[in-house]
Amino acid sequence: MELKNKNLKEIYQSLQKDTLKLSAVELKRKYSSKNGILTKAFSEISKIVQKERAEYGKEANKLKIYLGEILQSKNSEQDSYSTKEKIDPTAPFDVNIKKDNRDISLNTKGSKHPLTTEIEKWAEIFKGMGFNVLESRQLDDDYHMFESLNFPVGHPARDMYDTFWTEEGFVLPAHTSTMQNRAIKLFDKFPIAVVLPGRCFRNEATDASHEHTFHQIEGIYIDENVSLGNMVATIKEFLQKYLETELEVKIQPSFFPFTEPDCEFVISCPFCKKAGCSTCGHSGWIELMGCGMIHPNVLKQAGINPDKYSGFAWGFGVDRLTMIKLGINDIRYLRDNNLNFLRQF
Numbered sequence: 001m002e003l004k005n006k007n008l009k010e011i012y013q014s015l016q017k018d019t020l021k022l023s024a025v026e027l028k029r030k031y032s033s034k035n036g037i038l039t040k041a042f043s044e045i046s047k048i049v050q051k052e053r054a055e056y057g058k059e060a061n062k063l064k065i066y067l068g069e070i071l072q073s074k075n076s077e078q079d080s081y082s083t084k085e086k087i088d089p090t091a092p093f094d095v096n097i098k099k100d101n102r103d104i105s106l107n108t109k110g111s112k113h114p115l116t117t118e119i120e121k122w123a124e125i126f127k128g129m130g131f132n133v134l135e136s137r138q139l140d141d142d143y144h145m146f147e148s149l150n151f152p153v154g155h156p157a158r159d160m161y162d163t164f165w166t167e168e169g170f171v172l173p174a175h176t177s178t179m180q181n182r183a184i185k186l187f188d189k190f191p192i193a194v195v196l197p198g199r200c201f202r203n204e205a206t207d208a209s210h211e212h213t214f215h216q217i218e219g220i221y222i223d224e225n226v227s228l229g230n231m232v233a234t235i236k237e238f239l240q241k242y243l244e245t246e247l248e249v250k251i252q253p254s255f256f257p258f259t260e261p262d263c264e265f266v267i268s269c270p271f272c273k274k275a276g277c278s279t280c281g282h283s284g285w286i287e288l289m290g291c292g293m294i295h296p297n298v299l300k301q302a303g304i305n306p307d308k309y310s311g312f313a314w315g316f317g318v319d320r321l322t323m324i325k326l327g328i329n330d331i332r333y334l335r336d337n338n339l340n341f342l343r344q345f
């Protein structure tokens with residue numbers, strides 16, 4: 001800002017420095033309150049020689065507008081999700097509500113998100129069945145996303161997983177299977193039994209049953225003489241414990257590059273006992289997850305001899321099973337962070 005008047009120039013320079021240090025309230029007090037520096041500068045216009053008055057008035061006005069802009073940006077900064085105020089996710093109020101309007105008298109104690117609660121329940125069930133638990137990554141590389149899972153470069157099945165890439169060539173995992181190779185190497189004593197909960201990402205338009213961000217829980221079990229029968233029994237056992245009811249189960253063919261054979265795991269509807277209801281789309285059955293025997297190439301990539309060892313794997317949608325269990329009909333609720341929704345759990 002070009003200012004001719006020496007006094008106004010000094011005010012401008014001090015305002016520039018203060019902008020960095022002072023809050024909107026403090027700036028207002030110092031510059032535009034009754035005794036503020038800028039208010040005084042306006043009242044001193046009468047002391048300015050006649051021929052310079054108009055110019056002085058213009059310059060003082062420029063400063064006033066400048067101050068106004070600073071105050072406005074300071075205020076909107078405060079209104080937005082400012083990192084100056086440290087966020088406490090367990091705080092007993094909605095952090096999106098301005099400080100003065102927060103009602104902390106209500107019964108608004110912080111609680112775990114329903115997805116967290118359910119994942120923890122499952123981890124406990126799987127631990128009881130002898131599985132280790134390892135959380136998956138939220139950023140991975142091409143090798144773990146594809147190559148280690150029997151998707152060679154140029155394999156058309158890569159297109160099934162439309163996900164997000166960073167400029168550096170890292171990938172937001174489209175499934176928790178990205179962790180299979182690591183888990184096998186990490187838990188290298190047989191039987192290798194690991195469940196891998198984690199967040200996944202797909203380039204999807206969202207609707208009541210699709211989200212760009214969701215959770216899966218992967219499971220792997222590898223030993224000598226492991227069969228498809230072991231897989232069905234293991235998954236059935238888990239689901240019956242979690243859903244607290246007897247289930248009929250069946251597997252039907254599907255396709256994944258990293259299993260052979262590839263299956264879809266289907267359960268009898270736990271709500272209507274196959275009579276048909278809205279949860280099961282009136283079919284009596286619910287397709288719950290992809291699963292199958294781990295492909296020999298995947299075992300080889302992790303240093304396991306597929307002639308001696310075999311194993312099974314599954315991956316199911318945490319959100320979907322949570323929705324079934326808790327009776328939630330729109331997946332988007334799980335990420336909206338709407339407190340009216342979350343307080344129900």
Ligand SMILES: [Zn+2]
Pocket residue numbers: 269270271272273274275276277278279280281282284285
């Ligand atoms: Zn049903």
